[in-house]
Amino acid sequence: MRNLLDAVNESLDRATDARYGPNGLNIVVATNRKASSACAEQVALQYGRGDNMSMPGVPIAVKDNIATLDMPTTCASRILAGYTSPYEATAITKLRASGAVVIAKTNMDEFAMGSSTETSAYGPTRNPIDPERTPGGSSGGSAAAVAAGITAIALGSETGGSVRQPAAFCGVVGIKPTYGRISRFGLVAFGSSLDQIGVCARTVREGAVATYAMSGRDPYDSTSADLPVPMSPPDVQAYRGKTLDGVTIGIPTEYFPPSLDPDVRARCDVAIEVLRGLGAKIVEVSLPHTSLAIPVYYIIAPAEASSNLARFDGVRYGPRAADTADLRAMYDATRSRGFGPEVQRRIMIGTYVLSHGYYDAYYKKAQSVRALITRDFSAVFATGVDALFTPTTPTPAFRLGAVTDPYEMYMSDIFTVTANLAGIPAISIPIGRVGGLPIGGQFLATHFDEPRMFHVAAALEAALGEEAHS
Amino acid sequence: MAVSETDVRKIADLARLSLVDQDVAAVTAQLNSILSHMDVLTKVNTSSVDLPTDADVDGAALRGDSVAPHPMNTTAPVLAPQSRDGFILVPRLATHEEL
Numbered sequence: 001m002r003n004l005l006d007a008v009n010e011s012l013d014r015a016t017d018a019r020y021g022p023n024g025l026n027i028v029v030a031t032n033r034k035a036s037s038a039c040a041e042q043v044a045l046q047y048g049r050g051d052n053m054s055m056p057g058v059p060i061a062v063k064d065n066i067a068t069l070d071m072p073t074t075c076a077s078r079i080l081a082g083y084t085s086p087y088e089a090t091a092i093t094k095l096r097a098s099g100a101v102v103i104a105k106t107n108m109d110e111f112a113m114g115s116s117t118e119t120s121a122y123g124p125t126r127n128p129i130d131p132e133r134t135p136g137g138s139s140g141g142s143a144a145a146v147a148a149g150i151t152a153i154a155l156g157s158e159t160g161g162s163v164r165q166p167a168a169f170c171g172v173v174g175i176k177p178t179y180g181r182i183s184r185f186g187l188v189a190f191g192s193s194l195d196q197i198g199v200c201a202r203t204v205r206e207g208a209v210a211t212y213a214m215s216g217r218d219p220y221d222s223t224s225a226d227l228p229v230p231m232s233p234p235d236v237q238a239y240r241g242k243t244l245d246g247v248t249i250g251i252p253t254e255y256f257p258p259s260l261d262p263d264v265r266a267r268c269d270v271a272i273e274v275l276r277g278l279g280a281k282i283v284e285v286s287l288p289h290t291s292l293a294i295p296v297y298y299i300i301a302p303a304e305a306s307s308n309l310a311r312f313d314g315v316r317y318g319p320r321a322a323d324t325a326d327l328r329a330m331y332d333a334t335r336s337r338g339f340g341p342e343v344q345r346r347i348m349i350g351t352y353v354l355s356h357g358y359y360d361a362y363y364k365k366a367q368s369v370r371a372l373i374t375r376d377f378s379a380v381f382a383t384g385v386d387a388l389f390t391p392t393t394p395t396p397a398f399r400l401g402a403v404t405d406p407y408e409m410y411m412s413d414i415f416t417v418t419a420n421l422a423g424i425p426a427i428s429i430p431i432g433r434v435g436g437l438p439i440g441g442q443f444l445a446t447h448f449d450e451p452r453m454f455h456v457a458a459a460l461e462a463a464l465g466e467e468a469h470s
Numbered sequence: 471m472a473v474s475e476t477d478v479r480k481i482a483d484l485a486r487l488s489l490v491d492q493d494v495a496a497v498t499a500q501l502n503s504i505l506s507h508m509d510v511l512t513k514v515n516t517s518s519v520d521l522p523t524d525a526d527v528d529g530a531a532l533r534g535d536s537v538a539p540h541p542m543n544t545t546a547p548v549l550a551p552q553s554r555d556g557f558i559l560v561p562r563l564a565t566h567e568e569l
Contacts (some may be wrong), residue, residue: 087541179540182475219533295508308487313486328486344487348501351485354471361471361507368516407504 004047004057008040008101009078014150015104025126027135027144028061030105035070037095038102054213060095061145063105065112066197067186068092068102073187076120076366077110079120080318089186090221091155091197091214098213099185099389106141106154109145110307111342112190114163115412116137119342124400129171132155133397136412137165139200141221141301143170146200154200159191160297161392161416163198164428168392168440171430171469173457175199175207176416176450179423180225182211187444191301193230194420204458208233211450230451234458243459245279247386255390255415263434271431271441274463280456285385287376290418292369297417298410299353299366304342306350312338324400345406374422381446387456390415392428392440415442425450427457430468438469471509474503 012033014020020027040057041261047056061070067085074080092102100417107117117140119124127135128148135144138158142165146154154165158176165175187197197214201207212233217226251272256265276282314334316322321333339347353362380388392415403409419426424447431441441460445453461468473481478498482489489497552559 186471211496219538222532246504289514290509294513298504299511310486319556329487332488335486341488344485345497345504346476346499348481348497349484349504351479352481352501352505355481355484358471364521365516366508366516367521368519369514370512371521372514372516405503406500407507438494454565 003383004044005040007057008036008059009153011103012036014148015061015145020148020150022122023129025128025144026107026123027073027125027128027141027148027150028104029064029076029107029122029246030071031103032070036101036103039242043099043101049100052197054209055095055153056099056102056216056247058100058153059103059144060100060210061150061151062092062102063139063142063154063156064105064108065157065188065190066092068105069187070103071102072104073188074078074121075111076108076122077283077338077340078121078319078335079312081121083318085186086439087176089197089217090183092186092454094214095210100210100213102143102154102184104153105413106124106139106442107146108141108156109138110343111188112138112306113158113305113342113346113372114161115143115162115165115340116398116400116411117166118339118400121340122294123437126400127170127397130397130436132399134169134170134400136174136393136397138162138166140166140169140244141173143167143174144204146170146172152202152206156198156200157187157190157370158420159194159199159301160420161264161413163200164392164416164426165413166444167200168270168430168438168442169397171433171438172206173199173201173204173430174203174392174440175211175215177211177215177360177391177450179420181222181425181448181450182214182217183221183224185218192308193304193305194297194301195419200426204454204461205233206426207259207427208417208450208454208458210451225448227448232288234454238420243278244456247279248283248458249275249456250283250285250380250385250388252285252287252290252380252388252390254287259394260391260393264395264439267432267434268389268391268441271460272466273388275456275460278459283385284385285388285421287380287418289369289372289376293418293421294414296369297371297413297421298349299362300370301331302346302350303354303363306354306359307346309343309347314458321390322396324353342406370421373418375426377418377444377446386445386452388444390442390444392416392442396434396439398435411467419444423447425453427453429457431460431464433470471505473498475507
């Protein structure tokens with residue numbers, strides 16, 4: 001029991017260390033030592049009397065867009081400055097019931113809109129591997145929290161790759177579950193047909209434990225699936241030798257374009273040979289609509305965001321602009337001062353593509369192409385492919401401030417948005433480093449087939465061993 | 471398809487965002503730069519897609535029609551700084567008439 005409390009206190013010490021707060025790497029945006037300690041003591045009491053818990057006393061960090069009772073939930077936005085939710089996310093409730101202890105809220109791109117954590121109102125997070133570089137985004141703070149050793153588990157959210165991309169940049173595991181696997185009640189909505197709560201973790205097994213602890217039907221989220229939750233995480237000890245006999249892994253040609261960073265390609269090639277060595281059958285496959293994913297995503301996600309973010313108008317949440325002439329002026333002033341440039345840009349795009357006269361040309365067309373992207377995956381999995389393997393990102397972590405063109409930034413999600421559009425599960429794991437910078441490899445599986453996805457990911461993780469981090 | 475400065479002013483108005491005059495040209499150029507990448511979709515043949523069919527026609531499952539406690543069923547101080555008789559007190563808005 002002492003060890004349990006010690007682990008939480010050590011994690012709290014790291015979370016409140018100046019290195020990780022606003023003056024350092026800017027990973028953590030809020031802590032509440034009193035509440036976290038009280039929670040840890042309660043868990044110790046329950047665990048001591050024999051309660052069954054899958055994560056007893058495991059300290060976790062939580063992205064700032066997931067509602068918690070004891071710490072603010074601001075989405076790293078001025079428009080929610082100081083806001084504390086009156087209820088907590090179902091995912092948090094379930095994790096606490098599993099024994100986990102929330103010790104910090106983590107930095108993020110404002111309203112999860114960004115790929116570098118640079119759009120945060122708190123300022124950018126720095127990558128613990130190389131502080132001159134971005135940790136990725138939008139869950140950059142969560143990936144960095146795990147990479148910096150603040151916690152073993154950190155929750156993020158995924159709308160277009162916002163867990164997997166930063167996980168790849170920071171050299172940790174990033175999990176995006178199937179759409180509907182985990183309740184979104186208490187996750188501040190961005191793109192409702194895409195959003196999922198995800199997990200950053202040190203290992204596949206630890207990430208799987210947290211994923212399963214949060215999974216299952218929730219009456220407060222009508223999109224949560226009423227399906228059995230697989231409870232057994234992958235058995236790491238089982239992944240020695242030819243553990244992928246009988247498993248077919250597809251390599252989509254569209255994810256290895258000529259423009260792919262040669263270092264990323266080289267590391268992926270090594271990983272593919274390791275998979276082959278484990279007994280997996282490697283087949284080349286095609287997902288022909290992949291190149292259309294970014295245009296589709298950047299129509300659908302802003303469209304849904306423009307609707308979801310309409311609720312932030314100074315009436316119900318956060319600060320309200322003062323000294324305005326009337327109600328309408330108050331709305332406009334609150335939103336213009338509260339939202340940062342990237343959020344305003346996406347609200348404008350979303351408003352435009354949903355407006356009369358343009359809806360069919362943009363939004364409806366994007367939804368139709370999204371169906372084609374989903375069919376691509378269905379067709380490949382129908383041929384007997386168990387999982388797909390791809391790079392997670394086209395490049396390693398880029399330098400802070402290096403990408404200023406919005407569309408160039410959007411392109412860093414090119415290999416991750418497809419899983420969100422199709423609603424399938426995906427995982428990024430470290431597959432090596434080049435010049436000291438981590439490279440991520442991604443597995444994708446069919447809907448609700450997290451067990452197989454974790455199986456192949458854990459097998460590769462075990463086979464790579466220390467090579468994954470060197 | 472490109473947006474004009476007039477379009478951008480209209481979009482900002484619909485989105486409840488203030489847009490100062492000196493920013494209109496830059497925002498217009500930026501939106502057009504982004505939207506130009508979307509034009510590729512117009513060339514895609516989507517005739518085989520019937521959205522209602524491709525969508526999950528079963529829809530989302532409804533929860534039972536029964537009374538149950540809800541996490542937000544509270545007037546705790548965290549919801550609002552002031553409450554009275556189970557209702558939240560809100561500031562009087564400038565557009566309200568004096569009662």
